Amino acid sequence: MGYTLSAFARGLDQTPVAKQDAHSAIKSVGNSATTPRDLTTDEDVWLMLVLLSESVAMRMRDLGSKCNVVEIYVRDNELSGFTRRRKLDNPTNVSIEIAHIAFDLFKRNYSWPKPLRGIGVRGADLCPADCAVQLGFFSNEEKREKLEHIDKAVDTLRQRYGYRSVQRAVVYTDPVLGGINAYDDHNIHPVGYFHTA
Numbered sequence: 001m002g003y004t005l006s007a008f009a010r011g012l013d014q015t016p017v018a019k020q021d022a023h024s025a026i027k028s029v030g031n032s033a034t035t036p037r038d039l040t041t042d043e044d045v046w047l048m049l050v051l052l053s054e055s056v057a058m059r060m061r062d063l064g065s066k067c068n069v070v071e072i073y074v075r076d077n078e079l080s081g082f083t084r085r086r087k088l089d090n091p092t093n094v095s096i097e098i099a100h101i102a103f104d105l106f107k108r109n110y111s112w113p114k115p116l117r118g119i120g121v122r123g124a125d126l127c128p129a130d131c132a133v134q135l136g137f138f139s140n141e142e143k144r145e146k147l148e149h150i151d152k153a154v155d156t157l158r159q160r161y162g163y164r165s166v167q168r169a170v171v172y173t174d175p176v177l178g179g180i181n182a183y184d185d186h187n188i189h190p191v192g193y194f195h196t197a
Contacts, residue, residue, distance in 0.1 A: 029059045029067070032120025036176050038077050039116040042107070047170050047177050049102045050095075052121040054168075055182035057095035058155055060123055066091035066131070067123030070101040074110060075118035084109050085124070090133050094147045098123065 007013065031052045039045050049072075060067060068091045075081035084105045092098065102121050110116075157166050163181050171178035 026063060026065070027126060028122055028124040029056050029063065029065070029126065030071070030120060030122030030124075031055045031059075031182055032073055032118060033180060033182065034118045035116070036180075039119065039177075040112075044174065044177060045106055045116065045119065046099075046103055047174055048119050048180075049106070049121060050099045050168060050170055051178075051180055051182040052119065053099035053102060054095040056121050056123050057093050057098055057151060058158075060093040060126070061129070061152065061155060063126070064129045065126040066093045066129050067098075068125035068127060069123070070098055070105070071122040071124055072102045072105045073118070073120035073122070074106065074116060076114040077117045078114060079117075080114075081118070082109070087125075090144075091127050091131065092144070093123070093129060093151070094144060095151055096147060097144070 033048065033052065035044075035048060039048065067088070069085050069087050071083060071085035073081060073083050086101055086105055088101070098121065154166050167178075
């Protein structure tokens, strides 16, 4: 940070000129966690993916966005990791849908050679939430709309009464992992060093 401050003090800022209220477009929203204990079963991974997917989907809804790509990051207890992603047929910001896609990616790409210590979920290739979508003959848009309304209702309750006011039942299967507040405790805002409100 010292080099950055020194460069600014000497007028050597390399930032391109932009309007004062200009913001760069956010291209992805993600969340990852180093878990308080090793993940050793599919149930552990599912719980973490549900928590992380909820926070990612909630942030996308805050931005008025949906993702076209779901990506997972997995790191074992010896710090080896990999990333896998899937392009979606239709953009989404439904938390349980993102969790199911992330879990399917995990199951297809990991066979438990070692316990896991870190895991992450990311929604990429964002588009506006009201963007036009080509519907298929076999897509179930009514179900997706109901899930979107449920997620928005949960968002409203959590904003009013706190994050833990509404929880999925899977959170209570493991008090250590379920105690993670993936939205508030891992919230990093994509703004610059000297951004003023």
